[in-house]
Amino acid sequence: xxxxxxxxxxxxxxxxxxxxxxxxxxxxxxxxxxxxxxxxxxxxxxxxxxxxxxxxxxxxxxxxxxxxxxxxxxxxxxxxxxxxxxxxxxxxxxxxxxxxxxxxxxxxxxxxxxxxxxxxxxxxxxxxxxxxxxxxxxxxxxxxxxxxxxxxxxxxxxxxxxxxxxxxxxxxxxxxxxxxxxxxxxxxxxxxxxxxxxxxxxxxxxxxxxxxxxxxxxxxxxxxxxxxxxxxxxxxxxxxxxxxxxxxxxxxx
Numbered sequence: 664x665x666x667x668x669x670x671x672x673x674x675x676x677x678x679x680x681x682x683x684x685x686x687x688x689x690x691x692x693x694x695x696x697x698x699x700x701x702x703x704x705x706x707x708x709x710x711x712x713x714x715x716x717x718x719x720x721x722x723x724x725x726x727x728x729x730x731x732x733x734x735x736x737x738x739x740x741x742x743x744x745x746x747x748x749x750x751x752x753x754x755x756x757x758x759x760x761x762x763x764x765x766x767x768x769x770x771x772x773x774x775x776x777x778x779x780x781x782x783x784x785x786x787x788x789x790x791x792x793x794x795x796x797x798x799x800x801x802x803x804x805x806x807x808x809x810x811x812x813x814x815x816x817x818x819x820x821x822x823x824x825x826x827x828x829x830x831x832x833x834x835x836x837x838x839x840x841x842x843x844x845x846x847x848x849x850x851x852x853x854x855x856x857x858x859x860x861x862x863x864x865x866x867x868x869x870x871x872x873x874x875x876x877x878x879x880x881x882x883x884x885x886x887x888x889x890x891x892x893x894x895x896x897x898x899x900x901x902x903x904x905x906x907x908x909x910x911x912x913x914x915x916x
Contacts, residue, residue, distance in 0.1 A: 691735060
């Protein structure tokens with residue numbers, strides 16, 4: 664069944680989506696290159712990449728941080744929604760007028776909205792000294808606080824409700840099919856936001872431009888949304904996060 668589903672992802676819209684995901688991860692990789700390598704102007708155009716990755720307390724600084732969050736959200740969240748996208752694609756074959764691009768656009772619109780809020784939060788935290796110029800936490804207690812919030816949220820009814828919808832995309836789309844692809848995309852994006860916002864904010868702990876953290880978080884969020892595996896991930900992950908918070912707080916004393 665998995666092999667059949669993979670073979671069915673061969674249309675132009677799938678190629679465009681996969682190319683977009685690959686491009687986003689490529690940009691993130693370039694942005695995450697160590698500072699000494701960014702200075703190799705002949706290879707990477709270091710002035711652009713360094714300025715893109717560094718916060719300055721002005722409008723242009725916010726624009727750079729916002730672009731970073733938009734790319735990061737697209738790279739991390741689009742792969743987690745592939746089962747839902749594939750389900751919609753299967754249904755759309757029997758319903759002319761159901762536009763795959765509109766669904767994806769609605770989904771990404773939600774995460775662009777999240778990126779605006781996350782970028783604004785990062786600017787505020789930077790100005791009060793809780794984050795460094797590259798978006799990494801400068802306070803052990805602040806890191807512990809974020810880990811506690813994320814850990815407790817893993818046990819919340821809201822998290823479970825959102826995950827249940829992500830794990831059953833067929834039921835989700837059948838309930839809201841008449842609303843059209845754009846609104847279905849918005850609903851799907853909001854549902855995924857309900858699943859993942861707390862884990863995404865842990866970027867302030869792992870480092871906003873830490874490619875290893877982003878890769879690990881993406882895999883965790885993908886596994887959480889799988890119906891057979893997810894229930895074995897969510898609550899154990901919550902315990903790990905809470906234990907990490909306790910360790911972080913003790914280390915900060």
